[in-house]
Amino acid sequence: xxxxxxxxxxxxxxxxxxxxxxxxxxxxxxxxxxxxxxxxxxxxxxxxxxxxxxxxxxxxxxxxxxxxxxxxxxxxxxxxxxxxxxxxxxxxxxxxxxxxxxxxxxxxxxxxxxxxxxxxxxxxxxxxxxxxxxxxxxxxxxxxxxxxxxxxxxxxxxxxxxxxxxxxxxxxxxxxxxxxxxxxxxxxxxxxxxxxxxxxxxxxxxxxxxxxxxxxxxxxxxxxxx
Numbered sequence: 001x002x003x004x005x006x007x008x009x010x011x012x013x014x015x016x017x018x019x020x021x022x023x024x025x026x027x028x029x030x031x032x033x034x035x036x037x038x039x040x041x042x043x044x045x046x047x048x049x050x051x052x053x054x055x056x057x058x059x060x061x062x063x064x065x066x067x068x069x070x071x072x073x074x075x076x077x078x079x080x081x082x083x084x085x086x087x088x089x090x091x092x093x094x095x096x097x098x099x100x101x102x103x104x105x106x107x108x109x110x111x112x113x114x115x116x117x118x119x120x121x122x123x124x125x126x127x128x129x130x131x132x133x134x135x136x137x138x139x140x141x142x143x144x145x146x147x148x149x150x151x152x153x154x155x156x157x158x159x160x161x162x163x164x165x166x167x168x169x170x171x172x173x174x175x176x177x178x179x180x181x182x183x184x185x186x187x188x189x190x191x192x193x194x195x196x197x198x199x200x201x202x203x204x205x206x207x208x209x210x211x212x213x214x215x216x217x218x219x220x221x222x223x224x225x226x
Contacts, residue, residue: 073141
């Protein structure tokens with residue numbers, strides 16, 4: 001039954017991609033970067049909302065555990081940012097840390113990548129910085145919060161909309177971010193030129209890239225929800 005909606009979704013995205021080839025002067029990877037940043041921000045927002053709801057309902061244990069995962073993810077991202085920008089001035093470093101704390105770091109990294117803004121003076125590129133922060137978010141926040149809330153939901157006597165929404169956003173974030181990282185590295189022109197035997201799984205055609213991405217995301221998030 002899950003294959004039917006997926007097939008319909010793939011057909012719809014295929015149609016939109018063909019129309020976009022004529023009316024939208026933007027590449028598929030640029031759209032993918034923007035969507036990934038939005039989903040990442042929405043995932044953190046849903047976790048914060050779920051924490052507040054659980055505290056309000058008296059579920060202190062779950063709320064504290066969820067808060068710990070969010071703080072752990074933020075701590076690792078800040079540590080990664082400090083390492084990446086340790087050669088910059090203190091004002092620039094504090095600004096980068098503020099981006100992490102406010103949750104807008106995915107948008108900042110996406111803007112830098114789309115505009116080709118080099119991380120001048122930094123230890124790593126903007127693309128590598130984005131991947132590092134996304135890995136910290138998945139490992140420390142998205143996966144643990146999804147598992148803990150699923151466990152709590154199975155034993156709950158009352159369905160919590162906030163919990164369900166947070167679980168859905170975490171699963172969507174995991175599927176989208178992991179697929180995005182795979183695409184970023186596999187479609188990197190430098191990587192393909194240096195090691196064509198390792199890179200190049202994703203075809204060069206825009207339509208085929210879109211279909212592969214839909215299939216990968218479907219395979220990643222449907223088993224989590226099941």
